[in-house]
Structure formats: structure tokens, C-alpha cells
Amino acid sequence: MACAGGHNFDIARQGYLNLLTGHGTKFVPDTAAMVSARDAFLDAGHYKPLSEALAELVGALLAEPALPSPKLIVDAGTGTGHYLHQVLAACSPGSPGARRPAAVGLDISKFALRRAARRNPEAVNIVWDLWRELPLGTAVADVVLVIFAPRNASEFARILKPGGSLVVVTPLPQHLAEIAAEAGMLGIQADKESALTASLASHFVxxxxREVVATLQLSPADVxxxxxxxxxxxxxxxxxxxxRLARLPKLTTATAAFRISVFHPLPETSRVS
Ligand SMILES: C[S@@+](CC[C@H](N)C(=O)[O-])C[C@H]1O[C@@H](n2cnc3c(N)ncnc32)[C@H](O)[C@@H]1O
Known part of the structure; x- marks a missing residue:
């Protein structure tokens, strides 16, 4: 792949593009073991209600008549590409001639992107740090998805078309509370919704x-x-x-609880830099 400035980047044989050359990043990417655990858990279908809700929502947002074609979805912090895959599959047009949206997956972990590139070969999967200027043009995206990943408000606003949407998924306070201790998980911050809106207020309204809540039955391996x-x-x-896992029963009941929040970018003149 080449840029207008004459730089060339090789696409890895696993199908992703690493643009984080040179100084790299100070962030610690997810390890291969973490990525493999996420893939196994998501593939088991435990969070299916969330992927279904996202697919339905993004389909409706892309159908917004004010948005010019071609359509582009950017999945910021795409991980293994699980949710982007579900969203793209649901966008498969029934009618001949209609086009599937293009997609870009961004993530800092090359281990995650290897899987994302396999899962979503039609997407452009790029190793990148979301806290930097994004390697995308201005006003090119119809939907930016951010599912449990860092939120760079100014850059997300810049890449979205006017009338485009930022879709953010965050855990609710009760998310997996039943197994937090057994799994040694970090606590979930209370009152996330107002904190989320405040953190994006300089660029988004x-x-x-909506909330998605599901009851899970988890084996020790799932936990x-x-x-x-x-x-x-x-x-x-x-x-x-x-x-800790050895002390668990065959199945543990736990609640998965998410909030899906949608934002529109403020007009450029109303943004606070
Ligand atoms: C909790 S995972 C969620 C992954 C995916 N959205 C999902 O729900 O399956 C967070 C993801 O954000 C990525 N990430 C964390 N910090 C990042 C950064 N600064 N730039 C790009 N990606 C980052 C991680 O590598 C990881 O894949």
C-alpha cells in the first residue's frame, strides 16, 4: 500500500497492514493469550444479544438517506473483528445491485488483527494507535464503532461525515458482577453514561x-x-x-449488561479543540 507522500507499506502475509512503524507506541497491546481468550469467549456466542443489537442499529444508521454513498464503517479497537463481522454480515443486501459498506478495522494489537484479517478479509485491518491522528481522511465514515475501546473524540468527529454516527458500547455497573471476584477482574466504574457523554461533549451530542442485558451460563473455562x-x-x-476456577461449579450464572450509546458529531464550528 502506498501513500500520496510516496511511502510504501507491506501488507503482512496474514492480511493486515502495520502503519505503526518507526517510534511504535507507548501503549501495551493485548497479548496473544488475551486475544485467544476473547476469540474463544465471543465465538461461543455468549454476547450474541449484543452483536444482534449492534447489527440492527448499524443497519438502520447506514440507511439514513442524508448520508452519501459509498458507505464506510470504521471499527476503532476492532480486536478480533467479531462485532464488525456480525455487523457486515447483517448488511448483506438482499436486493441485487445494492453494495455492502466498506470497512476499516483499527487496533494496536497485531495478534488481534491477525484474527480480524482472517475473519473480515473484505475489511482493511490496520495496526494503529487510536490516540494518534487516524490514518483516514476527513468526513469519510458513516459509522464509527467503539466497543470497549479507547475513544478519541476529536479524531472520530473528524473522520465522520456530517450526519454520521459514533456508536459506543460500554459495560453497565452490573456487568459480570457475579464473577468479578472469581475472575480477578478490575472493577467497573459507576455512572459511566454521564462520564461518557462528558468525555465526548467537546465534539459530540x-x-x-439502549441497554442490552442477558443471562449467561458459564463453565469454569468460560470464566x-x-x-x-x-x-x-x-x-x-x-x-x-x-x-479460583477449580472452585467454581459446572455452570455459573452471570449477567452480561451493556449500554449502546449513539452520538452525532457537532458541526465543525461548534467543536472545542
Ligand atoms: C476490550 S478489547 C475490545 C475489542 C473489540 N472491540 C471487542 O469488543 O471484541 C479492546 C481493544 O482495544 C485495543 N486497544 C487498546 N488501546 C488501543 C489503542 N491505543 N489504539 C488502538 N487499539 C487499542 C486492544 O488491543 C483491544 O483489541
Missing amino acids: PTGS GHVALMGPAGHHLDPEQLAE
Whole structure:
């Protein structure tokens, strides 16, 4: 792949593009073990109600008549590409001639992107740090998805078309509370909705939100995957985790609880830099 400035970048044989050359980044990317745990847990379908709700919502947002074609979805912090895959599959047009939206997946972890590139070969999957200027043009995206990933308000507003949407998924305070101790998970911050709106207020206005709540039946292995797939996966002691998992019953009931929030970018003149 080449840029207008004459720089060339090789596409890795696994299908992703690493633009984080040179200085790299100060952030610690998810490890191969964390990514593998997330893939196993999501593939088991535990968060299917969330992917279904997202697919339906993004389909409706893309159908917004004011948005010019071609359509582009950017999945910021795409991870293994699980949710982007579900969203793209649901966008498969029934009518001949209609086009599937283009998609870009961004993530700092090359281990995650290897899987994302396999799962979503039609998307452009790029290793990138979301806290930097994004490697995308201005006003090119119809939907930016941010599912449990960092939120760079000014850059998301810049890449969205006027009338485009930022879709943010955050956990509710009760999310997986039943297994937080067993899985050694970091606590979930209370009152996330107002904090989220405040953190984006310089560039976005909220337009709606909905909650998705589901009851899960988790095996000890599932609980282990949950423990490893989140930020706590960087710090967990494998022996301590194994001991805790050994004490669990065959199935543990837990609640998955998410909020999906939708925002529109403020007009450029109203943004606070
Ligand atoms: C909790 S995971 C969520 C992944 C995916 N959205 C999902 O829900 O399956 C957070 C993701 O954000 C990525 N991430 C964290 N910090 C990042 C950064 N500064 N730039 C790009 N990606 C980042 C991680 O590598 C990880 O894949």
C-alpha cells in the first residue's frame, strides 16, 4: 500500500497492514493469550444479544438517506473483528445491485488483527494507535464503532461525515458482577453514561442509547476466558486464576449488561479543540 507522500507499506502475509512503524507506541497491546481468550469467549456466542443489537442499529444508521454513498464503517479497537463481522454480515443486501459498506478495522494489537484479517478479509485491518491522528481522511465514515475501546473524540468527529454516527458500547455497573471476584477482574466504574457523554461533549451530542442485558451460563473455562480477555489479562497470575476456577461449579450464572450509546458529531464550528 502506498501513500500520496510516496511511502510504501507491506501488507503482512496474514492480511493486515502495520502503519505503526518507526517510534511504535507507548501503549501495551493485548497479548496473544488475551486475544485467544476473547476469540474463544465471543465465538461461543455468549454476547450474541449484543452483536444482534449492534447489527440492527448499524443497519438502520447506514440507511439514513442524508448520508452519501459509498458507505464506510470504521471499527476503532476492532480486536478480533467479531462485532464488525456480525455487523457486515447483517448488511448483506438482499436486493441485487445494492453494495455492502466498506470497512476499516483499527487496533494496536497485531495478534488481534491477525484474527480480524482472517475473519473480515473484505475489511482493511490496520495496526494503529487510536490516540494518534487516524490514518483516514476527513468526513469519510458513516459509522464509527467503539466497543470497549479507547475513544478519541476529536479524531472520530473528524473522520465522520456530517450526519454520521459514533456508536459506543460500554459495560453497565452490573456487568459480570457475579464473577468479578472469581475472575480477578478490575472493577467497573459507576455512572459511566454521564462520564461518557462528558468525555465526548467537546465534539459530540448524544442522540440515544439502549441497554442490552442477558443471562449467561458459564463453565469454569468460560470464566477463565472472561478473566483473560479484558484489561485484567495483563496482570493475572495464571496459578491463582486456575485455583479460583477449580472452585467454581459446572455452570455459573452471570449477567452480561451493556449500554449502546449513539452520538452525532457537532458541526465543525461548534467543536472545542
Ligand atoms: C476490550 S478489547 C475490545 C475489542 C473489540 N472491540 C471487542 O469488543 O471484541 C479492546 C481493544 O482495544 C485495543 N486497544 C487498546 N488501546 C488501543 C489503542 N491505543 N489504539 C488502538 N487499539 C487499542 C486492544 O488491543 C483491544 O483489541
